[in-house]
Amino acid sequence: MSDAPLLEARGLSLRYGPIAALDEVGIEIHPGEVVAIVGESGSGKTTLLRVLSGLLRPEAGSVTYRDPEGTPHAVHSMGEAALRRLHRSDWGFVHQNPRDGLRMGVSAGGNIGERLMATGARHYGGLRAAATEWLQRVEIDPSRIDTLPGKFSGGMQQRLQIARTLVTHPRLVFMDEPTGGLDVSVQARLLDLLRTLVAELGLAVLLVTHDIAAARLLAHRLLVMRHGKVVEQGLTDRVLDDPQHEYTQLLVASVLAA
Amino acid sequence: MSAEAGYNFGYLDENTKRMIRRALLKAVAVPGHQVPFGSREMPLPYGWGTGGIQVTASVIGPDDTLKVIDQGADDTTNAVSIRRFFARVAGVATTERTGEATVIQTRHRIPETPLREGQILVYQVPMPEPLFRLEPRVAETKRMHALADYGLMHVKLYEDIARHGHVAISYNYPVMVADRYLMSPSPIPAFDNPKLHRMPALQLFGAGREKRIYAVPPYTDVRSLDFEDHPFRPVRADAPCALCGSRESYLDEVVTDDRGGRMFVCSDTDYCNTRQAAATQEAAE
Secondary structure, eight states, X not given: OOSSOSEEEEEEEEEETTEEEEEEEEEEEOTTOEEEEEEOTTSSHHHHHHHHTTSXXXXXXXXXXXXXXXXXXXXXXXXXXXXXXXXXXXXXXXOSSHHHHSOTTSOHHHHHHHHHHXXXXXXXXXXXXXXXXXXXXXXXXXXXXXXXXXGSOHHHHXXXXXXXXXXXXXXXXXXXXXXXXXXXXXXXXXXXXXXXXHHHHTOEEEEEOSOHHHHHHHOSEEEEEETTEEEEEEEHHHHHHSOOSHXXXXXXXXXXOO | OOOOTTSOTTSSOHHHHHHHHHHHHHHHHSTTXXXXXXXXXXXXXXXSSHHHHHHHHHHOOTXXXXXXXXTTBSSSHHHHHHHHHHHHHTOOEEOSOTTTOSEEEXXXXXXXXXXOTTOEEEEEOSOOOXXXXXXXXXHHHHHHHHTTOOHHHHHXXXXXHHHHSSOOOOBSOOEEXXXXXXXXXXXXXXXXXXXXXXXXXXXXXXXXXXXXXXXXXXXXXXEEOOBTTBOOOOOOOSSOOTTTOOSSXXXXXXXXXXXXXXXXXXXXXXXXXXXXXXXXXHHHO
16 A cells, blocks of 8 residues: 555545534545445445545535546545546446436446546447456346346346446545345345455445444445544454444444344 | 517527527537537427527528428428528528538438538538437546547447347448447438548538537448448438439338338439439430
8 A cells, every 4th residue: 555545535525504514624545445334324325435435515615536647636526527537537426226327228238438538438348348257247137238237136226237337447435325125135245246346356445334344344444423523433353353442432332143 | 681670689699699509519520529519598398409490590601501401301391490480580592402502401311412512501411419219328428439449339239230130220220430439420411421531512500409419520431330341331212212213312212002002212302303403404405
């Protein structure tokens, strides 16, 4: 890991009326690092993700992204065109509900090809080959390349969404509860797949989850949020094995042992 | 011919024409970009060419010669009535000859005879937005045009090839104008798309119901979208014209009886008549 962070946020604040969704939040992600944000519902996890990815503008604070040449860019003052370009090349976003991230009226192959076409790929055979390869990588039978995502199971849809996001080899992927709404065995397979892909591609991932087990499996570092504040952060094993803050202790204690 | 009393020249009042001309100037300055304009009520229903008529009324002058075609034909109801309309309210000369016309209003075709500098081709456009079947939100399509974010259109072409083995768009085939704006060429057959590219004549597009005007200035690059390994191919019925024998022109299939009889004839009546007359003359000599 290099010393310059890929994405860096300082002093982020955002209020929804009287509720502080974000209260002076700072975060850093380095290339190739997986950072998990855990916390209960309403603690500001998803808001933080949306602010960091430029979808939502904070009331105070700044988010800086460093491009492959090492030039820093302020995410919230870069303009819509540049932000879109970033979102379809360098960044990826995996939604909790695959229906938000997929085009349900377009075949699996078309879904995977969309980001490639948006960045200028104009060779049908090449797009087909990339789609086949990625279907294999996410363990979907490549013969279903022309199937509509609506015909897939929930777990397959989520894997398709991951293939569609990773096909352009982004440097940074935002994931909002990627295992939410899936049953336990499917979750385990998905986590396994994610862990393999993240290691193979050297991705930096910002993972929002309330699933402590998922965080332990995937993340290098962990941030615990409560009421819009980061109450504790550190290496995943350190935070989970030796929680300092009382809320983290509660969180770790509430995990059901199988 | 003189114009009927009681109407302003070209039916529209001068202020409306000025407003439309301003929109036209902007459209010519930004090729392929859709410019909103205050479309007026015209004495015919939306969908019958109100946009084209308003554009024609704004650019036509007393010395112009007007030709109107509908699906390539000069003698169909819509073409005849629009031609008569302008003969009445503007008193301009009308013609069926492509070469003699200075302003040509068209629905669904580009004439076979190549157009030259100084001519104006006015298209009647039902739906100016090329993305409307793919993205239902107008605000979002505007954003996509502003950011030149056209990946979605290629997804549609990809889906066509995946399902049918070729791009299954036979008319209204989307084009890129001057490498910047995605544009609907109006429902002309894909066969006519290559004629848009670097045409010497000025091309104006009017959509009356949707209240949009756009333009392709002379000698502008217009490219049909395609893939490197699935290049754009104009489609034509594989037959000669039954009347003039042309193997180059775009053909209409005409059912002649209820026992499966059919014939292929040129859709451009002026082109077909000219060729037939030339053939008759040759035979007589």
